[in-house]
Amino acid sequence: MSVWSDVIGQESAVATLAHAVRTPGAMTHAWLFTGPPGSGRSVAARAFAAALLCPDGGCGECRECRTALGGTHADVDVIATEGLSIKVEQARDLVALAAHRPSVGNFRVIIVEDADRLTERAADALLKALEEPAPRTVWMLCAPSVEDVIITIRSRSRHVRLRTPPVESVAALLTRRDGVDPSMALYAARAAQSHVGMAARLARDEHARIRRHDVITLATRIVSVGDAIGAPPIAGRCEHHRRFGTYRHSRIHRSTCSWVCRCRRDGGILCVDEYDQPRARESWNHIVSPDDCFRIIRNTRRRNGPDGCTASSAL
Numbered sequence: 001m002s003v004w005s006d007v008i009g010q011e012s013a014v015a016t017l018a019h020a021v022r023t024p025g026a027m028t029h030a031w032l033f034t035g036p037p038g039s040g041r042s043v044a045a046r047a048f049a050a051a052l053l054c055p056d057g058g059c060g061e062c063r064e065c066r067t068a069l070g071g072t073h074a075d076v077d078v079i080a081t082e083g084l085s086i087k088v089e090q091a092r093d094l095v096a097l098a099a100h101r102p103s104v105g106n107f108r109v110i111i112v113e114d115a116d117r118l119t120e121r122a123a124d125a126l127l128k129a130l131e132e133p134a135p136r137t138v139w140m141l142c143a144p145s146v147e148d149v150i151i152t153i154r155s156r157s158r159h160v161r162l163r164t165p166p167v168e169s170v171a172a173l174l175t176r177r178d179g180v181d182p183s184m185a186l187y188a189a190r191a192a193q194s195h196v197g198m199a200a201r202l203a204r205d206e207h208a209r210i211r212r213h214d215v216i217t218l219a220t221r222i223v224s225v226g227d228a229i230g231a232p233p234i235a236g237r238c239e240h241h242r243r244f245g246t247y248r249h250s251r252i253h254r255s256t257c258s259w260v261c262r263c264r265r266d267g268g269i270l271c272v273d274e275y276d277q278p279r280a281r282e283s284w285n286h287i288v289s290p291d292d293c294f295r296i297i298r299n300t301r302r303r304n305g306p307d308g309c310t311a312s313s314a315l
Helices: 009-021 041-053 063-068 088-098 120-131 167-178 182-191 196-204 208-220 227-230 239-243 251-265 277-287 290-304
Strands: 030-034 076-078 106-111 137-143 158-161
Touching: 009 041, 009 158, 030 041, 041 063, 041 106, 041 137, 041 167, 076 088, 076 227, 088 106, 088 227, 088 239, 106 239, 182 196, 196 208
Parallel strands: 030 137, 030 158, 076 106, 106 137
Antiparallel strands: none
């Protein structure tokens, strides 16, 4: 089993990365991984890091492969943020780290999982390291698309595009890696629209499956103001609540806001048609008032009837 085993449905990207591992002339100091959520950007970056550090080019069995994939290798640093942005101070720390020589391997690898969250000043600080790269340091930046990264950084990086993996490949991965029953794995992969992480959660967590069912069926039960008032609120707050700030003091608007946040936070799993997925996500991301929410609910019931709901049908 090689380090590429978990990078599913990305044959072209794996071929490019494996060629760079085998051929020094094809190697460069900065790589930009892009792809939709769940496509495995960080998984591909970690696998690439493991292959670069492995004496056999990514066997998946040696200590270097296991520690690189597990996030414990001394020469692999993974930067992921739970905040809204990566600050300039963090970027400067990364630049200082990039100047150090590898401790035990041939390369020092720095993986930035959310490169699209770099602030303007942070991106400028990082740009210096990309313009004057250290001899054996490799940068791996992950972002949803090339447009999410400033042009000066992406012009100095080699682009690797990932795609949404096939449902069957995701199901096979869950069965092989996590021991999930094949029928459950296929259900989870379809429900999660091939998002590997979400599919794994749905397959292993019954509460997540119940929650998804409640979220989807909630839209079919809201047809009036009274239904919206009675809709179950979601505990806690998230960034989307702030977009509804002008309605914060009304109970109906708070309930509607909670419902919208629940649907959006639980992901694009409301949309089951892969061809309509980008359009559906764009619609949900442009909800800025409860009236917008009610419009989508009303259109959903008209097109699907009371027993079915997908976000794409509501557009």
